[in-house]
Amino acid sequence: MAGDGGLAIEARGVVRRFGPVEALRGLDITVPYGQVTALVGANGAGKTTLLLILATLLAPDAGTVRIGGHDALARPALARGALGWMPDTFGVYDQLTVDEYLGFFADAYGLPRQERPRRIRALLTLVHLEDHLGLPVHALSRGQKQRLGMARALVHRPRVLLLDEPASGLDPRSRIELRDLLRSLAADGVAVLVSSHILSELEEIADRVVLVDHGRTAGDHAMAEIAGASARVRWRIRSLDPEPLAAALDGEPDLRWERAADAAGGAEVGPLTEGEAAGLLARLVAAGVPVSGLAPAGSALESAYLAMTEDRR
Numbered sequence: 001m002a003g004d005g006g007l008a009i010e011a012r013g014v015v016r017r018f019g020p021v022e023a024l025r026g027l028d029i030t031v032p033y034g035q036v037t038a039l040v041g042a043n044g045a046g047k048t049t050l051l052l053i054l055a056t057l058l059a060p061d062a063g064t065v066r067i068g069g070h071d072a073l074a075r076p077a078l079a080r081g082a083l084g085w086m087p088d089t090f091g092v093y094d095q096l097t098v099d100e101y102l103g104f105f106a107d108a109y110g111l112p113r114q115e116r117p118r119r120i121r122a123l124l125t126l127v128h129l130e131d132h133l134g135l136p137v138h139a140l141s142r143g144q145k146q147r148l149g150m151a152r153a154l155v156h157r158p159r160v161l162l163l164d165e166p167a168s169g170l171d172p173r174s175r176i177e178l179r180d181l182l183r184s185l186a187a188d189g190v191a192v193l194v195s196s197h198i199l200s201e202l203e204e205i206a207d208r209v210v211l212v213d214h215g216r217t218a219g220d221h222a223m224a225e226i227a228g229a230s231a232r233v234r235w236r237i238r239s240l241d242p243e244p245l246a247a248a249l250d251g252e253p254d255l256r257w258e259r260a261a262d263a264a265g266g267a268e269v270g271p272l273t274e275g276e277a278a279g280l281l282a283r284l285v286a287a288g289v290p291v292s293g294l295a296p297a298g299s300a301l302e303s304a305y306l307a308m309t310e311d312r313r
């Protein structure tokens with residue numbers, strides 16, 4: 001349970017093959033309670049395979065998996081009771097109404113009958129689908145189905161939440177709401193493990209980032225370490241006149257830079273820390289370059305991801 005200092009997820013040496021493809025090659029991961037942990041990695045790195053194994057929906061060929069303190073391979077039913085799972089594709093049951101759908105899962109998880117209507121209403125309110133009570137699931141848009149999937153994952157108040165690409169079909173407002181929901185679940189002690197390719201969004205949601213590469217864990221970092229002032233990121237510099245900027249950047253020893261591709265002109269430099277960028281800015285201004293802007297280019301997590309995966313391509 002949350003607060004006992006135990007780990008929500010602890011998987012060691014997980015191997016999974018699909019014929020000749022070794023999707024997971026001895027992967028290790030630990031996920032604490034009360035935090036949002038992001039799972040990132042290239043297409044085919046093994047994220048979905050890992051999430052399916054953690055959700056007890058796919059058996060590994062080797063390794064150990066503990067979910068909420070339960071051995072997920074020996075006692076999958078106990079692990080399932082502790083976890084909520086939101087896959088990247090919405091399942092079947094399209095003919096049910098929204099409340100029948102949630103009622104079905106409430107039944108499956110053994111929620112007391114008298115508690116059910118209140119729980120379903122609370123969940124629909126939580127994901128802003130309260131006006132859709134009684135509507136058939138197939139009448140929902142993709143983003144609305146995704147929000148219903150989130151409600152489904154939370155039906156039994158799990159302490160461990162596994163989400164595969166939860167934001168992919170969501171509009172901007174729903175994304176912000178999802179972010180707030182995940183943060184508040186983590187604040188309540190829930191362990192959230194979320195995979196996504198939208199790194200700029202993960203940067204705002206996650207406390208930790210686990211990088212999966214070719215079926216193994218290739219990095220495990222606190223977000224503060226990646227996105228804090230000491231993190232090295234790329235910077236965009238704008239200048240009223242691009243030529244003196246280019247000349248000054250050419251004169252900087254060891255600086256990596258290239259001209260920015262957009263119409264506004266300017267350059268992209270780095271990766272540099274905030275302090276190094278400030279020093280560069282001071283030198284450019286002192287050299288008379290008409291600098292009109294300096295800002296991080298893209299998200300810090302994107303920069304860190306590119307740096308971490310650079311020599312693995």
Ligand SMILES: Nc1ncnc2c1ncn2[C@@H]1O[C@H](COP(=O)(O)OP(=O)(O)OP(=O)(O)O)[C@@H](O)[C@H]1O
Pocket residue numbers: 018021022023041042043044045046047048049050
């Ligand atoms: N059912 C399957 N049958 C055969 N190969 C599979 C199966 N599922 C996954 N794989 C292979 O295992 C590897 C890992 O796939 P997985 O879906 O876990 O990657 P991913 O990191 O989730 O990728 P993406 O970011 O594209 O969703 C890939 O090479 C994939 O082709």
